[in-house]
Structure formats: structure tokens, C-alpha cells
Amino acid sequence: MADAIISRITGPVVVAKDIEGAHMFDVVRIGEMGLMGEIIRLEGNTAQIQVYEDTTGLKPGEKVINTNRPLSLQLGPGLLTSIYDGIQRPLDVLAAESGDFISRGKIIPALDQKKKWEFIPVKKNGDQVSPGEIIAEVQETPLIKHKIMVPYNVSGELVDISEGQFTVNDKIAAVKNSKTTDIGLSSWWTVRIPRPVLRKLAPDQPLLTGQRVLDTFFPVAKGGSAAIPGPFGSGKTVTQQQLAKWADSEIIVYIGCGERGNEMCEVLTQFPKLIDPKSKRPLMERTILVANTSNMPVAAREASIYTGITMGEYYRDMGYGVALMADSTSRWAEALREISGRLEEMPGEEGYPAYLGRRLAEFYERGGRCIVISPEEREGSLSIVGAVSPPGGDFSEPVSQNTLRVTRVFWGLDANLANRRHFPAINWLTSYSLYMDDMADWYKSNVSKDWIDLRKEALEILQKESELQEIVQLVGYDALPEPEKGILDTARSIREDYLQQSAFDEVDTYTSIQKQHKMLSTILEFGRKEADVIKKGSTSAKVGALESRGMIPKMKWTKEEELEKLLNDINSKMKQEFDSLSKESSN
Template sequence: MVPWGVSGEIMEISSGSFTILETVARIKGPSGIVDISLRQEWPVRTSRRVQGKLPPLIPLITGQRVIDSLFPVAKGGTVAVPGPFGSGKTVVQHQLSKWADSDIVVYVGCGERGNEMTEILTTFPELQDPKSGKPLMERTILIANTSNMPVAAREASIYTGITIAEYYRDMGYGIALMADSTSRWAEALREISGRLEEMPGEEGYPAYLGRRLSEFYERSGNSKVFGTPERIGSITIVGAVSPPGGDISEPVSQNTLRVTRVFWALDSSLASRRHFPSINWLNSYSLYQSELLPWFSKNVSEKWPEIYRNSMSILQKESELQEVVQLVGYDALPDREKVVLDTARMIREDFLQQSAFDEIDQFCSMQKQYMMLQSILHLGEKEDEAVLKGASMNSIQQMKCRNMISRMKEVKDSDFQKYHDELREAIDTEITDVLRRL
């Protein structure tokens, strides 16, 4: 409880019950005697110091398949989540707040609607923390700054949230900070800058917008903190951006993308089709992928890098084939290309799509994710082999094991290994039957 910058000899320390303002200890330092209370004060716009930053080598497991498998974020990393109105930014952040592998969640509602904060207050106490078994609200801190509050408070809310996160990071905890939304914070900066009669920059935002955003995101990181015993804490920042009309070429989105290393591109067309999470797999990226692959290879499977590359390659090829389908139609495609489209459809609908309201599907462990993706790719490889030997896509599409692929989401983690083995056996058996009938 000794504040940063205070050192010396403990003159006295008290026991008993105290308020946060009462003196509990006195320390004699070079500048004299300092009274210590249970409260610490810190300027929110100044970052707290650490011994050093550590490389991002451990992923933040979220239980969301499209994130963990394709676009992972490291503990201590930074994420930008831009998207138009109604594309699911808040839903993604709520899911991360519920299921992310962090000790404490700091949720900053900056200039958002009051009903979103109300939803957290009503749903989180009913949810159970998978680690402790206690209500999720006990590890969640809310900074409520709705759109009807003063503009100066909105500008300070982001800094308040990151300073609280740093306070707990210095205790050795892993923090996930959800900033919803930095666009409203930037609008507050613009309004304050206008009242101060400062020279405006692009679209009226202050010329120092990029620097302020950089300072905020730079306070993230996986850090070795001061104190004994030796501790390591992390702050992972997930910042939502609400560009007007979904145009990410505007200043806030561009300055955010410049300093963050993960980009989850939310797609309103996916959201309108009820595809959750509505993260576009063609436009998104994660610059942590190469640094995290060794962790996945060691803790999930040695085949993980190969499965990841194959999955992304199939989704990319599907996008190219869709353009051909628009011109000549699906029936004109060769059967091998139909296999690619079929495998990509299974990846999209049976793996990437995930229900936030299903008790089993709302969280998916890494082992289950690996086996689901492995099963889909295994079926795709067997289909390709069968087509090369003369089988038709019509006969392949009538196989019953395809229904088992669709039901993978409904199987509990504890039962999935058995289900996975039965599914692979069914795939091999039915492909053999198709080839025998030729």
C-alpha cells in the first residue's frame, strides 16, 4: 500500500479498522515523515512506471473461435474493433468481459447509451466466473459515462479506466480493459479543443489526436512490475471505434489502427445475417500471430500452424471463387472447386459462427476449437480425394456425417474427444462407401 515514489524506514504501523482517509502508517524518508493511508492518489493522465515490458508470448483466451483460432490477441496486447452502428461492437466486448482469461475486467462506457451499462449491471451478477465460481460482477469494474454526462467527464473516463487497470496490474493481475467507444472520447476532445480555440486538424479533431491515442494504447503491455515478491501483470486494451457511416478512413480509426496490432473488422452484412461474432475473416488481421504460434504448438497441438494456414487459405480461395460463381454460376464449376466452397461453408457456418445465448456454444476451449477445425479440414481432404477418384459432389453432399459436423457446437467439452473420434470414423467409413458405389 506504499504509494509510488515513497521509500524509507517504517516509523509506526497501526492495526484495526480504518477508513480510507485515516493514517495507518508513517514512513521516514529523505524528505521527512510521510503519512500513509489506505487511499492512493495518482494523476490519471500519467502512466505508472514498471521495471520493464515483456514480449507478448501468451494469448488471451476468449472462448470465441474466430478470435482465438484466426485473429488472437496476446496478453498485454492492443485491439481495434471498428464497425458501423449495429455491427456488434458492444456484443463482442460483452463476450470478452464474460469469458476472457483475465483476472479483472475494466469496462469503460464512454459516451454510450445508458441501456448498455444497465445490461451489464443486470446480467453480470447472474453470471458465474468460471475460475472462482463467484458472480462475474465481483471481478468487473465499470466506469459509467453515458452520452448525457458532461463532456469533460467523458474525456477523463478513458484515463480513469486505464489508471485503475494499472493499479491492479501493479499487484500482479492480468487486466482486460474494454473501451466503448474511443470515437465518443475523440468527439469530447474535439469539443473541448474547440472551446479552447485551438487550431483544428482533420475533420475538426485536435492536431494532437494521434498522440493522445498513442499515449493511451501505449499504457497496455505485459510488464514486470515493481515490488516484492517479483510480479508480472498485464493490461490488454480492446478499443471499440464507431466511425460515422462505417467509414474507417476517418481520423480516429486511422490513428487507432496505426498503434494497435490486432484489427477485428466488424461487418454489418454479417450482423444482419445473424452471424456472430460478425468479424470479417478477409479484412481482419493479428500481428501477434507469428509470436503466438509457438504457444499454440506447445499447448494445443504441433499441427496448429498447419491447420491455421490451411483454414485461412480455404477462406481466401472461397472469396476468389465467389466472383467466378457470380459470372458463370455454381453448376459450371469443376467438382474440386465445389469441394473448396463446401469446406469454406462448413468453416464459416459450423466453426466461425457462434451463439452468445447457447450455454454450451458461448464459450469454446482451445482443445475443442482444434478438434472442430481438424474435423472440418479432414472431411474436406477426404472429399477432394473422392472427387479425384471420380465421385460426384451430389453423392458426397448426401453423407450423414455432415450432420455430425453441424452438431459439433452442441457437444460439451468433456464429451468432445469421444464425439471427435466417432466423427472421424464416420467420415472415413462413408467416403469409402461412396467410392465403393462408383
């Protein structure tokens, strides 16, 4: 049999001829340096391969070796706290071995092959086990117990299991049926095939983030999907980093997919220093970072999305809530466009491949809150937040439009809000959440029965403000009737005292859902009282001068345990001052 050899090289795509017995998506090693690539088209014995490394220096005639295995990840203890590139190479280990620049063709195991983990069985020899069943636990980090599960296609009698210390490649048990299947401390999974689940659950629980504009107006469900498109400088990355820090999930997977090196560098240097607000432990103890910057080979961008979501599914199957941040799917789509062009495929809109929408749908559909395969019907969730970087902030471009077709939450970032230093710069008039009706019962049971009404009232006031602003631009603020001035005052309070939130302030960076309810209730109650005294003849100028009005902005800077005292003071002062204004107006 002739060896497969390179016949043509076009950028990140290499054409190999005489490749026998190959399958789509097999991983191959190319040339003398052993560059890693993946077969993306087969025509007889000729394969087109996307190469995950720089192809400079390759020449026709060099050997191509097929590994006969698709792109797969080693999944086991040690994933958490790690920083990987798009094909699961540990960047810190690579840096230690080859310096700051990765040597081409260098393949390093994703998990530490020598480290021994304390293995604690929760099942014993002789137990009957079935697919997905947890047979042991490993304390991966002080925050997370790593669950060792029976593979999906294996069931029978558990044998050869015992407590001890093992490496990720050691056999830790076996399952005996018609044949004996060994179980290791780690397992392998193909990145392009979703891990199966028993059934998906309704998205009726919110993924709380502590960000007021998101939790109150445009919440995403646990296991839901959200798109956060916005132009350059509008705050996509900061918003995603806030979600990674504060989202109500046990595991965070952050994928930097083709973003600029300085943004990814900030993530890599900042995350190891962050403290988890719940446990007071380092946040990295429950985080995996996948770093693939814009100057890395374009093909690796495409792989990085699948690498991240496969690791997310793995922890979801253990019963954890996982939040995955992809920053940004536009760069991933650009990788698809370039590879498609190299393959000379018929282009779709704006040069993107015609299958862009299908690929995006396949990615987002891998999320969900579900019952995973296990005898005890274990529940896990995988929530996906994908940033989109439309050129010039044009949301009509293909990546934004195809993303909005498959996601149920749209957090539209607005360059005008960002220019006014209003952050998060999420436009409350264009954004939406289609999960609100599904989660209404949860809010009524866990927050307050009037939560949905408060949210609706606040959004209506902001909508009226938008309509009145057009009139103000024509005739000026002073020409407005007093009731309309009152609406503008309340809307300004909602914007400045509630929606505007500082990611860099120790108190304001996170607001619990209970505090959000108290803050919004107070602002809207003030607005109602203002409307009432204006009807009786008072003016918005007099209301604006009240001491209680000046106390409202203090709410977001006040710690949770001190908030009740401030609210009592505000309500007491509000009653006193509005009673006085009512009497004055009556006289």
C-alpha cells in the same frame, strides 16, 4: 489577492480570469454550485476550464476556486463491484442520495469512507521495504485479494504495522528513512500520468477469450491492444461484453464512454447477474464499471477513459492480468473535437484536433505485459480493447485510421455479415493480428504443433472461397468443377460450424482453445477427405449427403466433457463412409 471569477462561458468551456498560482490540469470548483472542472489552457492569469457537468445557469462574475490538485483517483479496497461515472463518482451512492438524476456540484467519495476492511500484514515491523513492495493484503471480494503496496518513491524501515480493521483513510503503517512516510489503506494517483513499470515484456502469450474467430484467427496478446471498429448494429458492444465475461483475465474494467443510454443500461443491469464461469461467483466481484453515456456532459467523456485505465494500471501493479474494454473511443474523440473547437484550435482532418493521433497513442501505450516496480519483479498485464464507431462504417475516417496505427489487432466488423445473422460479425478477410508470430511458440507448446498450419489452411480456404464467389455470381454454382465445389463446401463448414458462434447459448458462448483445435481439425480433415474422393471421381453432392457431414455441426453445441465421444463417432463414421465412396469411385 483577488478571487478568480468567470469571465466567459461557451458550452462546456468556462474562461476564468485572475486565477493565481494555477497549473495545467488543476481541478477547480466553479460557481455557487461548485461544479467540477479542469484547467486545459493557461495564458497568464487567465484559464480555460473544461467543466465535467452541465454549465446551464452559470454566469460571469461567479467565483472559481482552485483545488491546486490535478484530477486524481482514490485507489484502494472497494473499487471492485463499483459503478462509477467518468470522474469516479459512485453512481449507486449518488442514486441513493439524490435520486435518478445527479445533482450538479455533488461530490461523493469514490470509496466507502466508513467501511472497515480486515487488514492482514505480510511484512513485520523492522523489515526493510522498497518501492512497489507488497506489505499487506485485504480480501476485497471473495475472488480478489487487494495488495497494499509501498508508494513508488518510498523505501526504508517498516514501522507501526499491525493487523486489524481499518477504513480506507486510516494509516496502516509507516516507512522510516531520513523522514517518516505514512502509508494508508488507500492512495491517490493522477489520471493523466501513467503508473511507472520496471520493464515491458514481449507479447508472447495470448489473451484467450473463448470466441473462436478471435482465438483461432486474430488473437490478441496479454497486454496487447486491439481495435474493433464497425457500423451501427454490427455487434461491437456484444463482442466487448463477451470479452469482459470470458477473457482470460483476473480483473475487468469496462468503460462505457459516450455510448447510448440503453446500451449502458443493459451492461449495468446484466453484469451484476452474470456468474464467473471459473469460480461460479458473481462476475462483478472482479469487475469495475465506468458509465458515461452520450447524454452526459461531453467533457466527462474525455475523463472517463483516463479514469478507467488508471484503475486498470493499479490492479496490474498488484500482479493481476487486467482486461480493459473501452466502448467507444469514437465518442471520446468527439469530446476532444468539441473541446478543441471551443478552444478555437486549428482543426485537423474532419474537424478533429491535430493531436488526435498522439492522444490515442498515449492511451493505448499505457497497456502492456510488464514487470512492475517491486523487489520480486512481479508480473502484471493490462490488455486494451477499444471499440470504434466510424460513421456509416467508413474505416477511412480519422479515429479508425489513427487507432489502427497504434493497435496490433484489427477486428473488422462487417454489416453484411450482421445482416446475414452471422455473429460475431468479424470479417475474416479484412481483419488481422500482428501478434501471431510472437505467440507461435506458445500455441505449439500449449495447444498443438500443427495449430499454426491448421489456422493457415483454414484462412487459405476462406480466401479461395471469396475468389470463387465472384465466379459463382457470373456462371452459377452448378457450372463450377467438382474440386472447386468441394472447396466451397469446406469453406461453408468453417463459416457455419466454426466461426459462427452464439453468445446466448450456454455451451456455444465459450469454447476452450483445446476444443477449438479439435473442432477445426475435424472440419479440415473432412475437407481433405472430400477433396481426395472428388479426385477419384466422386461428387460434392454425394459427400454432402453423408451422415458424418451432418454430425459436424453438433460439435459446437456439445459440452467439453462429451466432445470426445462425438469426435470418435464422427471419425469412425467418416472413415467408413469415405472408404465406401472411394471404392464406389474406383469401380
